[in-house]
Amino acid sequence: DSGVTQTPKHLITATGQRVTLRCSPRSGDLSVYWYQQSLDQGLQFLIQYYNGEERAKGNILERFSAQQFPDLHSELNLSSLELGDSALYFCASSVVLGGEQFFGPGTRLTVL
Amino acid sequence: QQQVKQSPQSLIVQKGGIPIINCAYENTAFDYFPWYQQFPGKGPALLIAIRPDVSEKKEGRFTISFNKSAKQFSLHIMDSQPGDSATYFCAASMGTPSNTGKLIFGQGTTLQVKP
Numbered sequence: 001d002s003g004v005t006q007t008p009k010h011l012i013t014a015t016g017q018r019v020t021l022r023c024s025p026r027s028g029d030l031s032v033y034w035y036q037q038s039l040d041q042g043l044q045f046l047i048q049y050y051n052g053e054e055r056a057k058g059n060i061l062e063r064f065s066a067q068q069f070p071d072l073h074s075e076l077n078l079s080s081l082e083l084g085d086s087a088l089y090f091c092a093s094s095v096v097l098g099g100e101q102f103f104g105p106g107t108r109l110t111v112l
Numbered sequence: 113q114q115q116v117k118q119s120p121q122s123l124i125v126q127k128g129g130i131p132i133i134n135c136a137y138e139n140t141a142f143d144y145f146p147w148y149q150q151f152p153g154k155g156p157a158l159l160i161a162i163r164p165d166v167s168e169k170k171e172g173r174f175t176i177s178f179n180k181s182a183k184q185f186s187l188h189i190m191d192s193q194p195g196d197s198a199t200y201f202c203a204a205s206m207g208t209p210s211n212t213g214k215l216i217f218g219q220g221t222t223l224q225v226k227p
Contacts, residue, residue: 002155033214043156043201043217056212090155098144098205098213103155 003027004093004104012110018079021107025072025093031055032074033094033101034066038087049074050097081111114139116204118218125192126226133221134186135202142204146215147176147187150199159200160187192225199223 003026011019025032034046045058049068060066063081068074078085088108092101117136125131135145146161162169162176162185169176173190189196199222203215 002157004155031213035215042219043203043215045214045216048212048214050212056214058214092215094213100146100158100161101213101215102158103148105155 002102002104004091004102006089006091006104006107008107009105010108010110012112013081014112015081015083017081017111018077019081019109021076021078021089021091021109023074023076023091023093023104025074025091026102029093029095029102030072031094031097031099032068032072033092034060034074034076035090035092035103036087037090037106041087043090046076055097078109083111085109086111114216116202116216116218118202118221120221121219122222122224124224124226127193129192129225131189131192131196131223131225132186133200133202133223134184135204135218136182136184137204138183139204139206140183141206142216144205144213145176145178145185146203147174148201148203148217150201150220156201189223192223194225194227197223197225 005024030051033048046060048056066076088106090106092103094101147159148156150156160171175188178185202218
């Protein structure tokens with residue numbers, strides 16, 4: 001158990017809908033990263049927050065957004081969902097920028 | 113330049129064998145190279161990591177070899193066991209100036225260790 005928690009574990013929804021994925025980092029970790037894992041694209045970095053501020057963006061679609069709250073938990077919002085958004089979404093956390101990253105168990109999103 | 117190329121895609125070894133997984137990168141700004149192990153239905157778990165100032169690092173049965181001039185690094189699993197059957201990912205990140213630590217992952221290697 002990495003200490004990073006993610007909810008929900010599974011999410012099944014329809015095209016065009018909006019969902020919110022939640023991540024709680026390890027106690028004391030200030031940095032949260034979001035990654036997407038799909039069969040064709042592998043593990044891809046989406047976005048990173050550090051102590052409430054956005055610090056880096058990867059190949060994140062405009063339909064996706066995220067935030068980190070004062071208690072350091074983070075949410076990833078996915079809207080206008082398409083079939084191709086079906087994937088595993090992982091959150092990772094680290095104590096400092098550039099530190100070791102510990103991954104949560106992931107949320108499996110299925111868009112029908 | 114942001115890519116990390118990993119090979120082989122899959123690997124089958126007998127118990128006790130030494131599987132070797134290789135990764136190559138182009139961007140010399142990368143300065144942190146971790147390896148992750150992932151079991152089906154689980155998140156990636158950090159196994160071992162290395163920085164470019166050392167050529168080898170061992171933790172238990174896992175060893176990273178690092179060749180800075182060739183821009184390559186590899187994972188060796190000594191005395192492999194059926195419980196090591198998993199997907200392994202190499203990754204890289206760069207420090208300064210942004211020092212965000214975002215990871216660039218290789219495509220993964222599926223390892224099967226036969227009893």
